[in-house]
Amino acid sequence: MPDAGVPPLVERVLKGEDRAVAEALDRVEDTRPETLAAQRELLGALLERTPPEHTVVGITGPPGAGKSTLAAALIRHWTATGSAVGMTAVDPSSPRSGGALLGDRARLMVGPQERVFIRSMAARERLGGVAPATRAAVVVLRAVFPWTLVETVGVGQSEIDIESVADCVVLVLQPGSGDTLQFMKAGILEIPEVMVVHKWDLGAVAEQTRADLESILALTPSPPGAWKAPVLGVSAQTGHGVADLAERIREYGTHAERTGRLEERRRRARITWALELLEQRYGALGLERVGGREAARQLAEGTEGTALDAFSALATLAGLEPVPGKGEGSGRGSRSR
Numbered sequence: 001m002p003d004a005g006v007p008p009l010v011e012r013v014l015k016g017e018d019r020a021v022a023e024a025l026d027r028v029e030d031t032r033p034e035t036l037a038a039q040r041e042l043l044g045a046l047l048e049r050t051p052p053e054h055t056v057v058g059i060t061g062p063p064g065a066g067k068s069t070l071a072a073a074l075i076r077h078w079t080a081t082g083s084a085v086g087m088t089a090v091d092p093s094s095p096r097s098g099g100a101l102l103g104d105r106a107r108l109m110v111g112p113q114e115r116v117f118i119r120s121m122a123a124r125e126r127l128g129g130v131a132p133a134t135r136a137a138v139v140v141l142r143a144v145f146p147w148t149l150v151e152t153v154g155v156g157q158s159e160i161d162i163e164s165v166a167d168c169v170v171l172v173l174q175p176g177s178g179d180t181l182q183f184m185k186a187g188i189l190e191i192p193e194v195m196v197v198h199k200w201d202l203g204a205v206a207e208q209t210r211a212d213l214e215s216i217l218a219l220t221p222s223p224p225g226a227w228k229a230p231v232l233g234v235s236a237q238t239g240h241g242v243a244d245l246a247e248r249i250r251e252y253g254t255h256a257e258r259t260g261r262l263e264e265r266r267r268r269a270r271i272t273w274a275l276e277l278l279e280q281r282y283g284a285l286g287l288e289r290v291g292g293r294e295a296a297r298q299l300a301e302g303t304e305g306t307a308l309d310a311f312s313a314l315a316t317l318a319g320l321e322p323v324p325g326k327g328e329g330s331g332r333g334s335r336s337r
């Protein structure tokens with residue numbers, strides 16, 4: 001039903017119009033400071049109308065583990081069961097895997113009638129963790145799609161960052177790579193909600209990797225009632241375990257919702273993003289002016305609205321250039337393309 005107070009773009013995005021989604025993504029990925037006010041308004045309007053059960057799933061893991069292929073398999077699974085999916089994918093020109101896997105719908109093997117929206121991010125945004133633009137893109141996609149997938153690559157920071165973007169993190173491991181021990185040392189095995197030993201079709205080497213991983217995980221018992229990340233053998237190539245993976249993701253969602261973990265995580269994600277914006281825009285000075293990172297964190301917690309609203313409040317408190325919000329001037333920033 002049309003709502004008189006809803007900006008036209010927001011209304012079109014919520015209907016899932018591809019062009020509107022693409023336009024909204026262009027706007028929120030714009031890094032020019034003068035566009036911030038309009039972004040704040042757009043993201044606020046979208047978040048307000050986002051069904052809470054819409055879920056962001058992060059897919060992370062070392063290069064070549066098959067994250068994109070697995071994402072494609074999940075997309076097929078979800079669309080086959082009637083759910084639309086949004087995804088931020090790596091640049092199709094990725095040299096390693098020929099990467100066109102997701103940029104190209106034909107290779108993705110998703111029918112034209114299936115509701116999938118894939119946003120390619122620039123290669124620079126996939127390295128070294130999660131860019132603020134990715135956070136904003138995820139807000140747009142999540143407003144529309146029951147499922148949003150975010151792929152990040154790397155061992156280390158990207159796994160840690162993805163936790164503040166996704167509601168559920170899936171770690172994809174390459175069989176026989178010996179990464180597991182390294183992951184444990186880096187504290188990465190504590191992050192994912194679901195672990196996938198991928199390329200299960202490789203047989204014994206995959207089974208061995210799962211056994212190794214399970215024995216490492218057995219060393220760190222989880223407190224009663226806590227979610228215990230399952231270790232699944234999956235092959236995107238044969239389809240083995242894909243439905244099970246989707247089921248475990250859903251199961252975790254139910255658990256996180258029931259225990260309040262989901263809400264807590266989204267709350268923390270908002271703060272992380274606000275501080276990131278403050279630092280990105282004003283550097284160390286931004287944090288210093290509000291009394292350091294911890295103080296900034298607490299101040300941000302006391303604010304309402306989206307991460308951009310929290311950031312704006314912090315900037316104002318710091319006596320730094322205030323960021324106009326709704327009705328405070330600075331017209332809608334538009335892009336010249």
Ligand SMILES: Nc1nc2c(ncn2[C@@H]2O[C@H](COP(=O)(O)OP(=O)(O)OP(=O)(O)O)[C@@H](O)[C@H]2O)c(=O)[nH]1
Pocket residue numbers: 062063064065066067068069070090094096097099101153198199200201202234235236237238
């Ligand atoms: N045997 C086997 N190979 C697979 C499977 N899934 C993907 N691969 C292969 O693994 C390679 C990497 O796949 P991608 O999906 O591009 O992996 P990725 O983790 O997204 O790679 P980057 O984005 O470059 O880090 C490709 O050659 C795939 O064909 C699988 O289930 N079984």
Ligand SMILES: [Mg+2]
Pocket residue numbers: 067068069090097151
């Ligand atoms: Mg990939």
